[in-house]
């Protein structure tokens with residue numbers, strides 16, 4: 001490693017002086033003409049060849065370098081009259097207010113200036129924050145003076161007329177830039193210091209432009225269209241405008257034109273220079289291209305999401321990455337990602353040739369870039385990169401491989417890659433997976449990792465990145481691998497786990513009534529490559545048969561105990577003791593399910609204190625991942641065997657049940673009618689803090705909500721535990737009781753902003769109702785179910801209520817996205833020091849102990865040192881209280 | 883003690899929601915800074931005009947010790963550096 005000659009110790013920003021601009025300029029720009037009739041750039045125009053090389057192969061007229069080496073060179077334009085730099089308007093305004101109009105000194109008595117300067121210098125060292133508030137104080141004090149303490153001249157109020165006109169009220173009136181420049185250049189440097197300026201690098205008169213730097217061509221390249229026409233960059237267009245306006249102003253001045261003409265032309269020059277710097281100024285007409293598109297000038301290049309900072313510096317596009325649609329693959333392991341051949345043959349991993357892998361490397365080189373697993377490049381020991389697409393004799397190259405060569409080989413099975421889905425809101429949004437190269441054009445992933453990525457398969461796309469060094473690979477594998485992210489630091493529980501069919505499958509398999517023949521057991525165990533003994537059959541006669549609980553128990557460690565209520569354990573199916581009839585209390589002793597079923601609260605994702613959670617905590621994440629691989633395959637195989645599906649009839653309510661449900665709704669209608677009558681008669685007792693009509697609405701909403709729940713319950717009660725829709729809702733696989741109610745009984749009240757729907761015509765939502773009709777059906781109560789079908793009016797109300805949800809999500813995502821951005825910007829560099837304190841990179845303390853208790857939620861029992869209840873269950877197999 | 887007689891200072895400091903604040907002596911302050919390995923200005927700041935700082939009579943340059951009730955840790959201790967303002 002060579003030692004750098006110079007070390008950057010700091011960066012200081014200042015204002016370019018006219019002298020500096022002239023000194024760094026290679027040529028004065030003197031003409032608005034750009035090209036001559038032959039299309040050759042004119043010397044002294046904005047495309048002057050001395051400003052840098054444009055075409056490859058040419059040598060720079062200034063520095064003699066070729067396109068790749070020439071850094072580009074500035075030119076300059078002498079303005080006929082000075083103009084204000086729009087970026088410094090605020091500073092100029094401050095200085096005009098704080099300094100004397102006649103002697104141009106800061107309007108503070110001399111002895112105070114000296115005192116302040118002394119204090120300011122000392123403050124700046126240790127208390128930059130205080131120094132800046134002190135400057136603010138001095139500025140305000142100086143601006144208040146009505147009389148100059150130095151020359152006793154009377155002061156006038158200076159007003160800023162946006163965007164860049166200064167007016168001295170009662171004094172000279174409009175202050176022209178040349179007058180301001182004179183004023184600013186008279187302010188002594190010693191006064192500027194207490195006003196917060198560093199006169200060494202930022203004299204205020206430099207904020208008025210009389211020499212404009214012309215940026216090199218490299219920052220505003222012209223592009224040749226396919227028609228052969230030349231299209232110039234927006235900046236070039238703007239520069240031509242400036243030069244033209246400048247020429248006209250110069251002519252007017254030379255010919256002694258009337259003052260108004262000069263002033264107008266000066267104003268025009270000011271406008272062009274202003275929009276050259278920022279084309280989105282408030283109150284300034286936007287400079288447009290002929291097509292009507294606003295010009296992208298200097299500030300527009302830097303600002304915003306696609307700007308230089310956020311778009312090219314904080315975040316940039318990277319190599320060794322791929323993006324495509326995702327789809328599910330239940331046959332993968334949780335740690336794996338399916339990668340299409342096409343992607344695997346484009347992305348490469350550099351692998352050093354060693355005596356131990358040389359045979360494999362030769363194989364890759366022999367296969368070449370078009371056959372997987374092959375290689376795209378070979379780097380020889382001298383650092384030369386050979387593109388295998390153009391190597392004639394790959395066989396010879398393969399023969400010649402020896403240690404010291406690097407082969408950029410295709411992605412192969414087992415490679416570690418990073419996988420990501422936006423928005424990357426938490427650490428689990430980027431996880432490391434092991435590659436499985438597969439046919440097809442999509443990335444494939446295991447369904448259990450959908451929750452951390454928040455992914456589904458309605459067209460979602462994801463990104464994949466290939467680490468290029470051993471260090472990066474090791475880090476990805478040790479810290480980011482899916483199985484190491486199973487436990488979420490948010491609540492300490494598993495964020496990766498069973499979802500949807502895994503849950504219904506687990507339930508169906510472990511049902512008390514699931515009896516399997518030897519063939520079925522063999523089928524199930526074959527899908528998970530089980531190679532141990534088949535246990536004793538639970539039923540010996542008339543044929544040997546096994547229970548589903550027995551099959552599932554084969555996956556549990558033999559020393560594992562667990563007791564927990566299942567999702568099913570509620571209402572009439574609630575179990576509180578081990579002898580419960582309903583089989584809704586899961587009891588695992590010595591690795592065998594003795595009672596209970598497997599459902600969401602047992603193996604579900606985002607379920608703390610579940611069987612899955614304790615398995616992972618006690619047996620390790622590796623075991624956890626392997627358990628999921630096997631258990632979920634088992635569940636899916638079983639669900640295939642029994643066939644879980646639903647038909648229209650499954651949500652069709654029983655006639656008798658529906659009748660009682662309709663009665664409930666009818667009763668609620670008359671109850672609402674009674675409320676409305678009372679309201680009209682003025683007999684309604686208002687809720688504290690509410691008006692009478694608000695009270696009525698609250699009461700009606702309450703009555704109708706209760707009616708919906710009640711009528712729903714009457715129907716759901718009649719549903720059979722064999723009904724697949726009901727099974728899915730009860731086990732937590734998908735859907736809720738409310739969803740079932742809405743499908744088969746009653747949709748219920750539709751609302752906008754938490755109120756019954758009332759917008760529309762005067763006093764009514766639709767012309768089908770009477771004015772002032774407050775009845776349930778006139779205000780969006782949908783009495784039909786999806787099964788029965790909605791009337792046209794009900795469809796309208798449903799659409800109105802549904803629209804709100806869509807708007808809400810759209811608004812929420814943009815708002816929380818912005819909040820996330822600001823939070824991350826504030827927190828990204830904080831770290832936990834060895835003393836467990838949280839600090840910023842400057843050593844500032846943020847928290848004296850991480851999270852006040854310095855506890856990692858993933859590594860403790862819910863913040864406590866020991867989880868006594870769990871230890872008892874784990875070791876004794878029973879729980880003290882349920 | 884009748885509630886009329888008690889000063890605002892006492893009432894504020896005894897309020898349930900006001901964590902315990904305590905002005906450190908010079909020796910205590912130096913010890914805290916040494917333990918944490920920080921310069922005083924690297925601690926979180928509190929303005930001298932903050933009501934609690936005024937009650938304690940803290941001047942810029944002082945360090946205040948704050949003891950908060952914490953749902954996770956029971957009691958958590960923090961320090962504040964008093965600044966002008």
Ligand SMILES: [Mg+2]
Pocket residue numbers: 455456457458459460
């Ligand atoms: Mg989606």
Ligand SMILES: [Zn+2]
Pocket residue numbers: 051052053060061062063064065070071072073
């Ligand atoms: Zn050059």
Ligand SMILES: [Zn+2]
Pocket residue numbers: 100101102103104105148149150151152153
């Ligand atoms: Zn004066």
